[in-house]
Amino acid sequence: HMGVEQPSVTSMVKKLAKRDFVHYEPYKGVVLTDTGIPVALEIIRHHRLIERYLTERLEYDWAEVHDEADRLEHHISNQFADRIAEQLGNPAVDPHGDPIPTADLDVSPPQSGETLADQQVGDKVRIERVPDNDPDLLRYLSEHGITPTTVVEIV
Numbered sequence: 114h115m116g117v118e119q120p121s122v123t124s125m126v127k128k129l130a131k132r133d134f135v136h137y138e139p140y141k142g143v144v145l146t147d148t149g150i151p152v153a154l155e156i157i158r159h160h161r162l163i164e165r166y167l168t169e170r171l172e173y174d175w176a177e178v179h180d181e182a183d184r185l186e187h188h189i190s191n192q193f194a195d196r197i198a199e200q201l202g203n204p205a206v207d208p209h210g211d212p213i214p215t216a217d218l219d220v221s222p223p224q225s226g227e228t229l230a231d232q233q234v235g236d237k238v239r240i241e242r243v244p245d246n247d248p249d250l251l252r253y254l255s256e257h258g259i260t261p262t263t264v265v266e267i268v
Contacts, residue, residue: 151218158214160186161207162197168208169201175208176251210242210261232267239264
């Protein structure tokens with residue numbers, strides 16, 4: 114649940130289907146079409162580059178950047194996104210460890226599907242990704258110096 118009412122979701126999905134971005138069957142779900150996939154990847158690229166730029170260059174906390182990127186992602190050109198990427202050294206991941214699609218919209222899958230819950234006491238693991246949907250968790254982790262690339266020991 115993302116704070117959006119069901120009728121609003123249905124209305125938007127129908128609009129996306131009319132533009133051939135998604136295939137929609139009521140009560141069965143929504144799937145991106147061949148037309149919709151590159152559009153979605155472009156938006157994801159913009160979003161994640163903005164998040165990275167905000168944290169690296171404007172010193173935003175990683176807990177703040179998701180909502181800010183949501184507001185900006187549809188309002189920048191591909192040229193602007195390319196300039197951001199160039200300024201940042203073409204990063205492979207956003208501040209939360211999620212892969213950033215390239216300018217050609219290629220995207221690398223995440224490194225591992227393992228979670229901290231899969232580990233044993235005493236294991237030392239490198240944090241690769243942190244979900245960006247809980248700002249309180251992100252603030253807590255940041256306060257304790259835990260971000261992607263941090264090595265932690267399971268206790």
